[in-house]
Amino acid sequence: MNRREESKALFQLWKKQAFPALAVKYSEQGNLRATIELLKDMAENGSTLSIQDLNGCLRGLCKAGNVDGALEFLREAKNSFSLRASVSTYSILVAALTAAKRNNDALELLEQMESVGLEADKDTYSLIIHSLCKSGMVDKAKVLVERMISRNCVPDARIYDPVIEELSKTGRVDEAVEIAKEADAKHCTSVVTYNSLVLGFLKARRLKRGIKVFTRMARTGPSPDIYTYNILFEGLSRHGLWRFAYKLLPRMNQDGVLPDVVTFNSLINGLVEDNRYHRAVTLIQEMVSRGCDPNAITYTILLKWLARNARTDECVELFQRLLDRKLAPNVYTYNTVMSALCKAGRLDQAHRLFGVMLASDCTPPNAITYRALIHGLCLKMELERAVLLLDAMAKRGCAPDVACYGTIVAAFCKQGRIDEAFELLERMPFAGDKVMFRTLVRALCKLQLRSFSEQISCDEI
Numbered sequence: 001m002n003r004r005e006e007s008k009a010l011f012q013l014w015k016k017q018a019f020p021a022l023a024v025k026y027s028e029q030g031n032l033r034a035t036i037e038l039l040k041d042m043a044e045n046g047s048t049l050s051i052q053d054l055n056g057c058l059r060g061l062c063k064a065g066n067v068d069g070a071l072e073f074l075r076e077a078k079n080s081f082s083l084r085a086s087v088s089t090y091s092i093l094v095a096a097l098t099a100a101k102r103n104n105d106a107l108e109l110l111e112q113m114e115s116v117g118l119e120a121d122k123d124t125y126s127l128i129i130h131s132l133c134k135s136g137m138v139d140k141a142k143v144l145v146e147r148m149i150s151r152n153c154v155p156d157a158r159i160y161d162p163v164i165e166e167l168s169k170t171g172r173v174d175e176a177v178e179i180a181k182e183a184d185a186k187h188c189t190s191v192v193t194y195n196s197l198v199l200g201f202l203k204a205r206r207l208k209r210g211i212k213v214f215t216r217m218a219r220t221g222p223s224p225d226i227y228t229y230n231i232l233f234e235g236l237s238r239h240g241l242w243r244f245a246y247k248l249l250p251r252m253n254q255d256g257v258l259p260d261v262v263t264f265n266s267l268i269n270g271l272v273e274d275n276r277y278h279r280a281v282t283l284i285q286e287m288v289s290r291g292c293d294p295n296a297i298t299y300t301i302l303l304k305w306l307a308r309n310a311r312t313d314e315c316v317e318l319f320q321r322l323l324d325r326k327l328a329p330n331v332y333t334y335n336t337v338m339s340a341l342c343k344a345g346r347l348d349q350a351h352r353l354f355g356v357m358l359a360s361d362c363t364p365p366n367a368i369t370y371r372a373l374i375h376g377l378c379l380k381m382e383l384e385r386a387v388l389l390l391d392a393m394a395k396r397g398c399a400p401d402v403a404c405y406g407t408i409v410a411a412f413c414k415q416g417r418i419d420e421a422f423e424l425l426e427r428m429p430f431a432g433d434k435v436m437f438r439t440l441v442r443a444l445c446k447l448q449l450r451s452f453s454e455q456i457s458c459d460e461i
Helices: 003-028 032-044 051-063 067-080 087-099 103-115 122-134 138-150 157-169 173-185 191-203 207-220 226-238 242-246 249-254 261-273 277-289 296-308 312-324 331-343 347-359 367-379 383-395 402-414 418-427 434-446
Strands: none
Touching: 051 067, 051 087, 067 087, 087 103, 087 122, 103 122, 103 138, 122 138, 122 157, 138 157, 157 173, 157 191, 173 191, 191 207, 191 226, 207 226, 226 242, 226 261, 242 261, 261 277, 261 296, 277 296, 296 312, 296 331, 312 331, 331 347, 331 367, 347 367, 367 383, 367 402, 383 402, 402 418
16 A cells, blocks of 8 residues: 555545544534535445434534434434434433423424334433423323333332422322322332422312321421421411411421521411511511521512501501612512502602612513502592503503503593593503493483493493
8 A cells, every 4th residue: 555545544534533523513513504414424435423423413403402403413314324323312302302392292202212112211201201291281291101101111209290290280189199199109209299299288278188298298208398398388378377387387497497588478478468467577586586587578578468558658668678678679569569659649759669660670560560550640630641651551561451441441430521531442452341331331321421321332331
């Protein structure tokens, strides 16, 4: 062999070795065309593509967001080389499809995988089942679990827990219990399993069953964690059983679980809903003494009670304290204070607060914000300003609802400005409700304009 032939042979050898690495590099850039062209060159030059290189290319394309390209590349690789894809090959594609919420495509790929004699592993099943449950397709997930068992692939907690959690969240807690029993028989329940059941029973107002599940956890395991306690505290407090929840605080300490801000917020909410505002304030002091600082939600719970009970000065003072503590109020916090100010006729303060919301990227006003301001303006009979605010609301991309229109229509009727009420009614992009039409009829009858009232259909009333 002369030097020229030797150089040519070395170059061909280099190409065979370099092409796979180059193909992976192209795929990582999301360049499907270049990757496939290189694949064809490799086939023509007698290069081989290993499973590792194939998986590397697929992983690169998927990471670059080109899942369809990865599927196409797999087809091309099969056509160009006598290559049998592995379970890990399909798992890469399943992971990408489920991440993109393409669950039906993932199921089709599973069928394709099994049609070529490959058995999916737990990881692959787990990816699809978890994604199906997150997408609200829990019945398909249940079928897949049964299919998995029929193919001698034994489920574990990763498989069962998403199904149990989704069934519990969607009001199908009795079905969740049956699956939990099946999981328990295989010794693969987890704290997530029981947390889901506790949540499901409490949401269904079956408090005794929820407490029974919790008691079993405490007795036989797995030990309750902070999420267990927070689910229990929130559910019990919401149903007026804050006293029972409060008595669980020592139990938490025994289990080595420290109450967090979510725990205390549930208790505080239960107290204020039971009109025990001062007891709630005392609990905040206890909370701080335990090394747990209140957050914006803690303050919002208290603000809600103060606003509801027309204690506007205290509401404003507490809101200022929230700001002084450098806590970030959310839109619900702002709306609570805004509503209190508007009901008290303190529109100047409400508008200043509204200006702060407009200037903030984090808490832009929503329909409830505008509704509170419109209600306040109508109470003061500043109807022109209310109509202008309605227009500004639409311009800012926040569509006025029937309550916004109805408040102004009712105020126009109260002032006897029936023509303007009808003009606003005609501007509405949707049909008015019965309350609005009844308001108009009453106003028309009061002004003895009965001929106008006949224009309104009895069916609409």
